[in-house]
Amino acid sequence: MKTDRKTFSDCKGNPFQVTVLTVGGKRPGPVFTIISGQHGMEHSGPCFLPELAEELDQLDFEGTVHVCPCANPGALAMDYEFYPEREDLSLIKDYYYSRFRHDYSPWGIGRKDMNTDYNMNRLWNKTGKGIAYDITGWLWKNYVDQADLTLDIHCAQNSRPFIFNDFPKNNPLIAVTGIEITIPHFNKKDDYNAGNLGFQSARRDDHYGFCIEFSIQHGLKDHEYPIGKNAVKNLMIKMGMLKAQPVLGPHPTYSLPEVQTEENATSLRASHFGHVRYFVEDCVPVKKGTLLYEVRDIQTLEVLERGTAPFDGIIWSKTHKPLTEPGERLFSFYQPTELKAEF
Ligand SMILES: [Zn+2]
Structure with a gap:
């Protein structure tokens, strides 16, 4: 396993290291890039992906898997959605998370307030000033641009994991993940939301990408880690990288209706x-x-x-x-x- 560490500095000179683990298969083949930890209150991917990389390192497979578990260490350390480097970070001490006031931001820059460019998952393939831009730019150039499949891992607040998918072409891949639900978003995005990793990675011909949302923010649900590891291994089988018996869920992946009517x-x-x-x-x-x-x-x-x-x-x-x-x-x-x- 190869380890790539790069140090980034915020606007006040505080350094943060971002680590990418690369597991090379025994033979050439597809490139599969997995990124998590863009949003700092979403800890499932950051916790299970280092373990997964170690497991993959023991397997005989074709191609290359790049794994960046903690893309946004500043935000993860704060257990907050983004890292607002230019704001007064001491205000985080007055912040406590409650699911009953989910949108509250101590800086008045939460999702209900504005579209902030501190939100790393709105910055892919864009240029701008700030550590989140610097990290996405580096990851894109070195790990996403050449990936056949990019998997972006997040956590929502839900009872079970699900998928956000921006392109119908991803459906054959999504069908093998064992994740229960996929939510299609095939409509055209505004410029802000088009900066998400799933959309940017898959908008190019012959590239695929989507987002798995695990189901807890600001907490740990470690019984979901095997679901994530299994999804990755099934995707490797589907892409011809790994020869193994896939493990599927108790029912097919359900796609919510793309066109919603009173009947569905x-x-x-x-x-x-x-x-x-x-x-x-x-x-x-x-x-x-x-x-x-x-x-x-x-x-x-x-x-x-x-x-x-x-x-x-x-x-x-x-x-x-x-x-x-x-x-x-x-x-x-x-x-x-x-x-x-x-x-
Ligand atoms: Zn997220």
Whole structure:
């Protein structure tokens, strides 16, 4: 295994090292680049990728795998989405993360406030001033530009891992990951959002790239690490880099509808205030009419409402809130299509 370390400095001269591990196969073949840790509160990729590189180093495969687990060490050290090098970093001491005020930024530059160019995953293939630009520029030139497949690893706030995909051509690769859900975003992006790594890596002919979102921010869910390692190994099998038996999930990868209509996509909303109880897990197919949830009054303990499946489909993205508000979204419900894994 080869280790490449480069030191970058922020605008105040503080140095940060970024490390890329390269595992070379026994024979030439495809180039597969994996990057994580762009957003500092997303720790799954940074934690499992060094282990994965060590495991790959023991395998007999073709081609080259580049792994950059911690692309944004300044942000990871702060457990914050980005590294705002020009701001007063001492304000982070007054910041505590709560999923009930997810968008709060101590500098007033969070996602709801503005499009900041501190956000590393909006800067790919762009030039500008700052350590995040310097790191993405270096990674692109040395590791992404030549990659046949680029995998960008993040974490969202969800119950299970899923995929963001910007191009239909990635679907045969996504189908072998064993990840349960892929969300297609095939529409044209504005310039800011077009700076994400999945989009930039895959927009070129004969290059592929997408993003796996693991399911916890500001925390660890180490039982998901095997899911990530398995996805990478299955992708290597699919690309002809590795000869092994792929391990797939309990069901095909579901693709949420690209074109959403009342018949295939809806949000279920509560009509009352109370405690919510869900009866169905995310991604489990249910028939129309299946009981999905009920809301119970916290004083009388009466059940105030029940909700059933409006069509055959799956629940996706339940709210984390224990108490419902009238009119508030509880979860989305989709009729997905299935991506068939073919090797
Ligand atoms: Zn992220």
